[in-house]
Amino acid sequence: MAETELDNMALTFDEYDKLIEKFGKVKTFSSETVKLNDILQEAEITEDIKTKYLSAFKLLLKHIHDDGLFYRGNNQEACKYINYILYKEVQHEIKRSYDKDLIKIFHKFLEAYGKKRSMQNRCISNIYSIEDQTYNKINGLYEDVITIEQIHAVRNYLNLTLYQNLKHITKYKCVKLDYNQKKVHHIQEHTGEQIMHNRHYSKIYPYQKQNNRMNEETKEIVQMISIVKLLIIEQILSILQMISIEVAYTKKQKIPI
Structure with missing residues (x-):
């Protein structure tokens, strides 16, 4: 089966995830040795074209200059x-056509960059015009990937929050139980002394009442822990349901349509 334009353009989940993380770390381009205007001048880009597509040229230079992704040569996935x-950027931000004429201009820009860096072919063969429907399909898939990343972030936050709450409640439970046990032990000893010195039930009753009250507090704490555990299970099930769409993405296959 012949490969389609979509097959050639689509990245795997892991490839796309790695690239957006890598490229996302650099917000703006800055270099003492590589200047945007120098490359535009070397490529003989007119002022009119420069004005219309300045943001696209900046975007291209920022990404093409990431030596970490190109240290082994041309990186097909990055390209x-x-x-x-x-x-x-061109179609949806600048509102221009990403056509063959513009591609030629980008190629001239990349060739000029290559002369400045002694790298003649970084991504030149991979910058080409694509069909609108190809972009739309790929963009939809990549937006799904971003959604999955957001779900992971929410999941991690929920897990951390639940863990911290459970940790604090468990600590409270342990301290409270230890406190109750000590008080019960003290009351039992003191009650024994009262029994030895006074056989009247009225003398013993206040201690028994306090003992019963502490037992009720202990039961309440245990019930609280049980409720938290149920909430954790409910959150986990909800999260698993939310990220079930991730099953469609694999590390070894291209993102499916």
Whole structure:
């Protein structure tokens, strides 16, 4: 079965996740040796084109200059991602056509960058015009990936919050039980002394009442722990249901349609 444009463009879940994390760390481009205007001048980009597509040129330079992703040479996955975000910037932010004429301009820009860095072919062959429906399908899938990441963040927050609450309640339970046990032991000893010195039930009753009250407090704490455990189970089941869509994504296969 022949590969489609979508097959050539799509990244796996792990590839896309790695790239957005890597590229996301650099918010703006800054370099003492590589200047955007120098590259534009070397590529003979006109002022009119520069003005229209300045944000796209900045975006391209920021990503293409990440040596960590290109230290082994041309990184096909990174180039696919760059082509995707360039299309998104041009079509949806600048509101221009990501056509073959513009691709030629981007190629000239990349060639000029290569001359500055002695790297002649970084992503040049991977920057090309794509069909609108191809972008729409890929963009929908990548947005699902972002949704999954958000779900993971919520899940981790819930797990941490529940763990901390349970830890504090458990600590309270242990302290309270220890306190109750000591008081019960003290009351029992004192009650024994009262029995030896006074056989009247009226003398013993106040201690028995206090003992019973502490037993009720202990039961209440145990019930509280049981409720928290049930809440944790409920949260886990809810989270598992929320992230069930992640099953469709695998580490070894491309993101399916």
